[in-house]
Amino acid sequence: MEHKAPHLELLGLTFNPSNILMITIASVIVFIIAVLGSRSLQMRPSGMQNFMEWLIDFVKGIINSTMDWKTGGRFLTLGLTIIMYIFVSNMLGLPFAIAVDSELWWKSPTADPTITLTLAVMVVVLTHFYAIKVKGTKSYGSEFFKPMKFMFPLKIIEEFANTLTLGLRLYGNIYAGEVLLALLAGAGTAGIFAGVLSFLPMMVWQGFSIFVGVIQAFIFTMLTMVYMAHKVSDEH
Amino acid sequence: MHFLNPDNLVLGAGAGVNTGDILFQLLAFIVLLFLLRKYAWGPLMGIMKKREEHISNEINEAEKSRKEAQSYLDEQTAALKEARKEAQALIEAAKKQGEQQGEDILRAAREEANRMKESALSEIDREKEQAVQTLRNEVATLSVQIASKVITKELDEQAQQKLVNDYLKEVGEGR
Numbered sequence A: 001m002e003h004k005a006p007h008l009e010l011l012g013l014t015f016n017p018s019n020i021l022m023i024t025i026a027s028v029i030v031f032i033i034a035v036l037g038s039r040s041l042q043m044r045p046s047g048m049q050n051f052m053e054w055l056i057d058f059v060k061g062i063i064n065s066t067m068d069w070k071t072g073g074r075f076l077t078l079g080l081t082i083i084m085y086i087f088v089s090n091m092l093g094l095p096f097a098i099a100v101d102s103e104l105w106w107k108s109p110t111a112d113p114t115i116t117l118t119l120a121v122m123v124v125v126l127t128h129f130y131a132i133k134v135k136g137t138k139s140y141g142s143e144f145f146k147p148m149k150f151m152f153p154l155k156i157i158e159e160f161a162n163t164l165t166l167g168l169r170l171y172g173n174i175y176a177g178e179v180l181l182a183l184l185a186g187a188g189t190a191g192i193f194a195g196v197l198s199f200l201p202m203m204v205w206q207g208f209s210i211f212v213g214v215i216q217a218f219i220f221t222m223l224t225m226v227y228m229a230h231k232v233s234d235e236h
Numbered sequence B: 001m002h003f004l005n006p007d008n009l010v011l012g013a014g015a016g017v018n019t020g021d022i023l024f025q026l027l028a029f030i031v032l033l034f035l036l037r038k039y040a041w042g043p044l045m046g047i048m049k050k051r052e053e054h055i056s057n058e059i060n061e062a063e064k065s066r067k068e069a070q071s072y073l074d075e076q077t078a079a080l081k082e083a084r085k086e087a088q089a090l091i092e093a094a095k096k097q098g099e100q101q102g103e104d105i106l107r108a109a110r111e112e113a114n115r116m117k118e119s120a121l122s123e124i125d126r127e128k129e130q131a132v133q134t135l136r137n138e139v140a141t142l143s144v145q146i147a148s149k150v151i152t153k154e155l156d157e158q159a160q161q162k163l164v165n166d167y168l169k170e171v172g173e174g175r
Helices: A017-037 A048-066 A069-092 A113-135 A137-145 A149-190 A192-232 B019-152 B157-174
Strands: A008-010 A013-015 A098-100 A103-106
Touching (some): A013 A017, A017 A048, A017 A069, A017 A103, A017 A113, A017 B019, A048 A069, A069 A113, A069 A149, A069 A192, A113 A137, A113 A149, A113 B019, A137 A149, A149 A192, B019 B157
Antiparallel strands (some): A008 A013, A098 A103
């Protein structure tokens, strides 16, 4: 557990090269899966195309459960990209972690609060952007004083709270999973007896981490759409 | 107290905010979003929409052909009914004609029979007439003969009576 992060400073910006690496790998994997799934499109889908179409229907279902399709249709690609990117990111840290010179290189990018909060801020900013785009500035502004004027500070706090919970929930779940995996793996290398003893919980925890990764990807997408609907729809 | 050290909030965390990571993550996500929209989601949704249209077309087509088939069926049923009715009418007509013909034949036969009977009767009458005529003629001749015999033969009254009776008897038997 004495892993340190690689560190790099460039053009006045601070980089964690391992994050850069894992973000790139996750993006490339998502892109490859998506392109493989939509390479030879047919009227009668088979194999990967079936899976991708199921995914599209799934995200469509998420959007439809929060807002009507006329306003929600434009968020379909956003939701699809989010759910796939986060799912793949969550899965990346599960099978192994690579540390070079006690610097951790291979892990889930979503096990870093910087990454998850970046995604969360991006989503919340997008909700504001689309609120203005769909409803107009005036309607968007007046939304902060409903149902009563004194609610304004609460509304402001709500935005920050939404951002923080959205980002930190994902981070916490994945980080906790990886910490426990690292502990179990560390125990496994301590000796034969500990290795045998830690093998079973390792399996169980990896299975549970897969489950958590799937659920977190779903929750992140769901909440994105809920916030989006909250801002974009008229009924509140 | 290992986990309370803020440096350990990230697996192997460094100090400070990784501004570069933030920018890179944003950039990567936006690029990924656009690439996927162009190369994956776009075509996929296109084909899904196309399939939807195709299916709806097929359903419309099926509906239409079903209706057509129904109308053909109705037409056929009507034609069949018509044909059956026509056949019934034909049979009826034939039966009527047969009856008519039978009656005609019967009547003709009856007439023929009547005619034959009448002609037979008239024949009989004529024959009878003829016979009577012949008889009359014969009676006349016989009378003449008797008379001549009576005249030619002189007899006593008794014998004469007997003779007359005999002749009369003879005549009656000869008849």
